[in-house]
Amino acid sequence: MYNYSDIRSIHLEVTQNCQANCPMCDRNMNGKGINPHINLDELSLEDCKRIFTPEFIAQLDTMYMCGNLGDPIVARDTLKIFRYFREHNLTMWLSMNTNGGAKSAEWWKDLAQVINKKGAVIFSVDGLRDTNHLYRQGVNWDNVERNMQAFINAGGRARWDFLIFEHNQHQVDEAEALAMSWGCEKFMKKKTGRFITQDSKKKESHQSVDKKGNATAELKKPDAKYQNKALSKLDIIKRKYGSMDAYYDAAPIICKVKKDNSLFITAEGLAMPCCWTAGRMYKWWHNDPKVEQIWDFVDKDALNARNGLKAVFSTGVFDRIQDSWNKPSCGAGKLKVCAMKCGAEFDPFAEQFK
Ligand code: SF4
Ligand code: SF4
Structure with missing residues (x-):
């Protein structure tokens, strides 16, 4: 797929911790309790120094913190880790996605200085004072505004x-209008792809619960103009191929991270190609998360980036993932998450930003 020397972009999941409990996030069960398969792992500055050598950082164009299971503003060493990257690469793009509701105003000023205009923060704020918390459960609006x-x-x-x-x-x-008045340089109307179920069906609504399991907001799709266009493509694909599974078997893969020479590091310190492959590892609704096909490719010792990224690349795991794309079907070993996320004809991820 790619080699160590090809990598130009790092997507870093620095933590599995978060102060929020968003109902469609895999770190909790619709808002209740923590995903039973995770241990709230977090990377320290020392971990990052072992994973990313100064020479490796110098070859990068981008490092951004996001991930599947936590928010970078809750991690202990986020600012130090950004500072470490900036120290070894003065021009690379540094960025993160966050709910914005934690850390002090002072911390946020320091972050702006470390990024030093070569990078940005993407604030995931889904409404105003009276609505943001309906999805971003547990996020305090006053903190978001202040930060x-x-x-x-x-x-x-x-x-x-x-x-x-x-x-x-x-x-x-x-x-x-508020974003512009505060000085945001961009406002993205994001059309969620989460009204498509894990088995590729449309769903009308999603019941949120609080940390104790009591029902809170029932999340519903917006009007058609704000819906993810992949929703309407589902029927077209099913008509063409007979079923979504038949499409996933047939779909040519256009790997998003291969194109961008991007690598994902999980909060456990595992090197995976992308957040989507890593995201299959700990689905909370499985009794045994290892029923997921991705585990055919995961050997935690071999993927441990703390042993050095060169060692992970030498296992050949990324090439094995790429080789799977040529198998005749997902049943025969084609990695289904790749067909779901990077199949040529159906892309709910890209449609979020159109
Ligand atoms: S803010 Fe992010 S990490 Fe935290 S619960 Fe929400 S989606 Fe998950
Ligand atoms: S899901 Fe598969 S094909 Fe898509 S970016 Fe990840 S590794 Fe590449």
Whole structure:
């Protein structure tokens, strides 16, 4: 797929911790309790120094913190890790996606200075004071407002990503105006792909619960103009191939991270090609998460990036993933998550940003 020397972009999941409990996030069960398969792992600065040598950092164009199971603002060493990357590469793009609701104003000013305009923070804020918490359960609006303004006023470049549901669609224009008045450089009307189920069916709504399991908001799709266009492509693909599974068997793969020479590091310190492959490892609804096909490719010792990235590449795991794409079907070993996320004709991820 690619080699150590090809990598130009790192996607870093620094932690599995978060102060929030968003109902469609795999770190919790619709908002209740923590995913029973995770141990709230987190990477320290020392871990990152072992994984990313100064020479390796010098070859990068980008490092961004996001991930599947936590928010970088909750991690202990996030600022130190950004500083370490900046120290060894003065021009690379540094960025992160966050709910924005934690850390002090001082911390946010420091972050703006470390990034030093060569990078941005993407604030995932799904509504205004009265609605953001309906999806971003546990995020305090006053903190978001204070932190975004502290970051921007210290010279930070901010982008606001607004995930649109029925309950906040009437606020899209108002939020965009607010974003511009605060000095955000971009406002993204994000059309969630999460109204497509794990088995590729449409779903109308999603019941959120609080940490104790009591019902909270019922999340519903917004009006058609704000819906993810992949939803309407589902029927077309099913008509053409007979079923989504038949499409996944046949679909040519256009690997997004191969194109970008990007590598994902999990909060456990495992090197995986992307967040989607890693994201199959710990689905909370399985009793045994290892029923997922991705485990055919995961040997935690071999993928342990703390032993050095060169060692991980020498296992050949990324080439084995690529080789799977030529198998005749997912049943015969083609990695299904690759067909789901990077199949040529169906792409709910890309449709979020159109
Ligand atoms: S803020 Fe991010 S990591 Fe935290 S619960 Fe929500 S989606 Fe998950
Ligand atoms: S899901 Fe598979 S094909 Fe898509 S980016 Fe990840 S490794 Fe590449």
